[in-house]
Amino acid sequence: MNRIQTKLKEDKKLLSIYFTAGYPSINDTVSIIQNLEKNGVNMIEIGLPFSDPLADGPTIQASSTQALKNGMTTEVLFNQLKDIRKTVSIPLIIMGYFNPMLQYGVEAFCKKCQEIGIDGLIIPDLPVDVYHEEYQAIFEKYGLINVFLITPQTSVERINFIDSISNGFIYMVSSASTTGAQSGFGDEQTNYFERIDKMNLNNPQIIGFGISNNETFRQATQYAKGAIIGSAFVKHVSNKGVNNISDFVKSILN
Amino acid sequence: MKLKICGMKYQENIEQVAALQPDYLGFIFYEKSARHFDTVIPELSKSIKKTGVFVDADLEFVIKKINTHNLQAVQLHGNESPEYCEALRHAELDSASHKKDKNLKQFQIDEKLEIIKVFSIKNEFNFDVLKPYENVVDYFLFDTKGKLPGGNGYTFDWNVLNNYPSTKPFFLSGGIGIEQTLDIKKFKKSKASKYCYAIDVNSKFEIEPGLKNIELLKEFKNKLSNNKMNYNVNEKGYYGEFGGAFIPEMLYPNVEELRQNYLKIMAEPDFKKEFDQLLKDYVGRPSPLYFAKRLSEKYNTKIYLKREDLNHTGAHKINNTIGQILMAKRLGKTRIIAETGAGQHGVATATVCALMGLECIVYMGEIDIARQAPNVARMKMLGATVVPALSGSRTLKDATNEAIRDWINNPVNTHYIIGSAIGPHPYPDMVTRFQSVISEEIKWQLKEQEGRENPDYVVACIGGGSNAAGTYYHYLHEEDVNIIAVEAAGLGIDSGESAATSVLGKEGIIHGCKTLLMQTKDGQITEPYSISAGLDYPGVGPMHAHLSKTGRAQFMSITDSDAMAAGLELSKLEGIIPAIETSHALAIFEHKKFKPNDVVVVSLSGRGDKDLNTYIDYFKL
């Protein structure tokens, strides 16, 4: 069984953290991952930076631009991660835009992920339909779980379709927005969380976008299996560096 | 090219072949032939011309067969003289379809008997023998010279036709089989095929003489039509391998709503009426097609300028924004967003928002805001909010990113008016259709001025490719019209400061579509450079990527300095100051020679007012 699937079976709410690889400095990748695991984070999304991250707000945009300036590339990231499974056992997911993967070669990319011990991918601009028609077989060949997004605007039929071709979890985008911290969830969001929860989908849901502190983490995990924090963590390492990760994780999990 | 299937004999077989919808079916009235026809032709679809084939037959015999079988065409395979053909042409025909009715002139013309005269070619041919027939037949047919009058089963050397001196359309015949598909494709591209009107097949598609192999014919027909490239978008949103909708799920409902509705809405009589009316009364269309006499003299060819610069707001951009604002209203949207580079599209969007009373937010790179100040002021006067794009390289690409992010954050009430033939499907197609008014007008305007709808060349500059798409649209499938696409080379292709996507780009994904784009080998999108803000885009619309890949369009790249010189030249020669984008298209005359009789239509996409500062600085005016 894939590490993501095993983790989802555990009887607890999951905290997943996103960070941009190559930020703040090019060689922080491995130590960030190790620190996150040590401090009790359950799953990690490693952001492969892209020049034009359409679905991201200012924080992740800026970290991506800096990471690229620092010299991060697909090849560099794979090299940094080559021994990661010697020290880290929680699920690792690469999150990135499709063009860098396309240029690397989709199959070569997937093969490399398997060799390293990456468990899944999140590619916001690879539409479900294209994945299903062109790439699903390749992902499956290399044991990778592809994670799809749904939003408050996603229709019931489409959610059911996404559920039917998912085999890990569904990434629930909390509101119509790009990534970035919001000031808490209102009725509109909690209604949507409840609506999806009641659909009893085959795949558990993990909520992301706009989760930044203990309060929003608790709100989200009331309805879902877990929650993902991105921008707030990126801000934290940008201000406090990579040595104070425990403070951040503690502040979320209390 | 048309298809003629010859040597039909058996009733049921005739019906099966007719179901494949060839353009001509041939019946041989020659006793010595193994395919001699002596029964009754079944009822056939009107679009199929029944053709009688004769070898030195008596005129009376031919006329009798025409009348009995209601033939629409006659193919003469023997040594029939020009006088014979002339006599046949004037013969009194009394079959139903040839009844002369003085009141139905159109009918007479349509139903005129077609005369096809056959000539057999071995390895060479003296084309002088055609001369006496020029005025008495409708088509020539070239067959292989062999023992028999036709049906020898092998092809002749089609290169002989390179010397074809006439302009009369001809049929290509003689031993053509399925194995010639590729040769036919090649032939179609060659000069020799210029007047080739139809392909004629017979013995290579038979089970026995006169009995045609339906499956084989079907395959041949499919292969021939598959070879016909489609340059329009397909039902999945692709131009060949380019296009599609690579968008985050957050945008899916918006883009899907548009995809499901755009063609339906555009087809509504109401919509058409309002669109046409606004183009006429508000934009000032049709824009003139102006014969540039002095420019033509200088380059010794016939240059026409399609004056999009005379549109309200000074460029072609408004054709698209008028269309999209009407679309947005019908979709119930109340808030409009747009990206802009040079500011032309921003101004055109702000203008239509003012016209319709809708909120307008325009994203513009911080650097472009500085270099296009007059357009920023215009947008503000028109009531739009101009938001600087501060991310990335702070130019057009980043303004587009910001507009897309805005749309993600405002999915319900907002319509995004993309300014070029780029973005996720259906945008490239929708923008192209709104801009296609350009070539629609060129067709009738050129007909008025030159007596023909098709020029020899259409030329346009390409940023994302909207003025180009509109200029090419009605000519994409007209094989006699050459397409030239002009990209910005900046300081030179190899300088590292360029925007020549077709040369420097590679297949990839930008702003929701798969196309050619400038990127690092790692897949990061790179920053283009051009003196013209409107051509300063790292990608190109998917239609153009396809035109480049298939070779349908010739791509040329023009440097800053060549473009600036061409802008100055047009000003001095014709009294027209063009936008710097447009100057790129005009600069090709220094690089490519045209023939004196070539008709070259250039899209004069915009006027130079917005670029005065750049011209002033550059020429120290």
Ligand SMILES: Cc1ncc(COP(=O)(O)O)c(C=O)c1O
């Ligand atoms: C006058 C003019 N021509 C051409 C362009 C290039 O755009 P497109 O390739 O979409 O026609 C622009 C863009 O701003 C323009 O202003």
